[in-house]
Amino acid sequence: MCSVCGCGVTTADGPRHDHGQVPGQVRVLGHARPAANLVHVQKPPHAHANTHANADPAPPGSAPLPTRMLQLEQDLLRGNDELAGHVRHHLREQHTTALNLVSSPGSGKTTLLVETLRRLAGRWPMAVIEGDQHTSLDAERIRETGVAAVQINTGKGCHLDARMVHDALHDLPPLPDGLLFIENVGNLVCPAAFDLGEQARVLLFSVTEGEDKPLKYADMFATADLVLLSKCDLLPYLRFDVARARELIARVNPDALVLPVSATTGEGFDDWLAWIDARRGGASTPCAQA
Numbered sequence: 001m002c003s004v005c006g007c008g009v010t011t012a013d014g015p016r017h018d019h020g021q022v023p024g025q026v027r028v029l030g031h032a033r034p035a036a037n038l039v040h041v042q043k044p045p046h047a048h049a050n051t052h053a054n055a056d057p058a059p060p061g062s063a064p065l066p067t068r069m070l071q072l073e074q075d076l077l078r079g080n081d082e083l084a085g086h087v088r089h090h091l092r093e094q095h096t097t098a099l100n101l102v103s104s105p106g107s108g109k110t111t112l113l114v115e116t117l118r119r120l121a122g123r124w125p126m127a128v129i130e131g132d133q134h135t136s137l138d139a140e141r142i143r144e145t146g147v148a149a150v151q152i153n154t155g156k157g158c159h160l161d162a163r164m165v166h167d168a169l170h171d172l173p174p175l176p177d178g179l180l181f182i183e184n185v186g187n188l189v190c191p192a193a194f195d196l197g198e199q200a201r202v203l204l205f206s207v208t209e210g211e212d213k214p215l216k217y218a219d220m221f222a223t224a225d226l227v228l229l230s231k232c233d234l235l236p237y238l239r240f241d242v243a244r245a246r247e248l249i250a251r252v253n254p255d256a257l258v259l260p261v262s263a264t265t266g267e268g269f270d271d272w273l274a275w276i277d278a279r280r281g282g283a284s285t286p287c288a289q290a
Contacts, residue, residue: 096174098197101204102184102188103188106206124179130150136151161196165197201225204227205227205229207245213245214251221256227253232261
């Protein structure tokens, strides 16, 4: 369980995430804990700070749950942000560019990432941190390209956090003047709140989803530096209105660059790779919105 968003469990001595591959145990990057140590933390669904501030007082004799959970949320996010700053400083010292890839499930993150790694092979040192609730399937696909990958399984957790990225970096080779791709858990809600120490956040928005996603998941779209309209090769077979999607993205985040891409046909990959190259140089992207 994420202690902030209420999607899993936490132990008495700190957050834990169930890797799912070892029955009866909970793991964080390979460190096992007995499942008996799990302590459930109850929290109202979607109980964020703006709702907690105006929460009704607890009935006499009951614990002030909303206030306590608000404090827990603030403390955990503060701790995450501090560690994310440490990760960012460490990566900058190595001149490593970190990109956080976020999306809903099934948007094509891994497929796009595999094609990206193949096209960039030999240009820079690269590595990948893979986030999924269960299995190591995506990390195995990445390793087939020859690029090092660390798999993080979050179990009941629905996002990566800065601690997970920090620990995973110890299992990866240094990337001087290189690229680190962080493929987050497929989820358009919780990852929006967690800084991982990345330089930029890349949101994949599949054309197989509805055009209204930017309004439904505004927090995620508002935090994106780049929106990739993925699976564009399927547009002839769908009723996805690209112009409407762009309009809604701009309404939520007028500064986000939007690029249509297809890992199947290669559409948009020149612009996508040029954007990455510009990020490596610390310059603003030269690509105009397509």
